Amino acid sequence: MTETKYEILETDEEAQDEILSQIMPSHLIQGIAYFCLVESGNAMSPADMTEFLGVSDSWYTERFEDAVERLLDKGLIKKAD
Numbered sequence: 001m002t003e004t005k006y007e008i009l010e011t012d013e014e015a016q017d018e019i020l021s022q023i024m025p026s027h028l029i030q031g032i033a034y035f036c037l038v039e040s041g042n043a044m045s046p047a048d049m050t051e052f053l054g055v056s057d058s059w060y061t062e063r064f065e066d067a068v069e070r071l072l073d074k075g076l077i078k079k080a081d
Contacts, residue, residue: 004046005080006068008037017077033067034076043080 003037010016016038024031036049046064071077 003047005043005045005048006037006044006072006077007065007080008077009066009075010020017055019040027067027070034071037077 008016010019014017015035020031020034020038023034032053033049033056036043036052040048040052044052046068049064050060053060068077072079
């Protein structure tokens with residue numbers, strides 16, 4: 001089973017930084033998920049994000065799955081093709 005990967009919609013780096021500064025203070029895990037996508041420059045799954053950060057506990061992957069869903073709902077990311 002292939003994990004769904006996600007990518008950010010915003011391509012402007014300054015706008016990405018602004019989005020991060022708005023998300024981080026109130027939605028830390030969403031901000032970290034967005035940060036992973038920005039910094040990697042690649043589409044990522046929630047499991048990829050935890051690996052990118054060097055954590056392996058499934059608890060973190062579950063948190064990132066929830067964060068990704070919320071970022072999708074906000075229109076900040078999309079499923080990668």
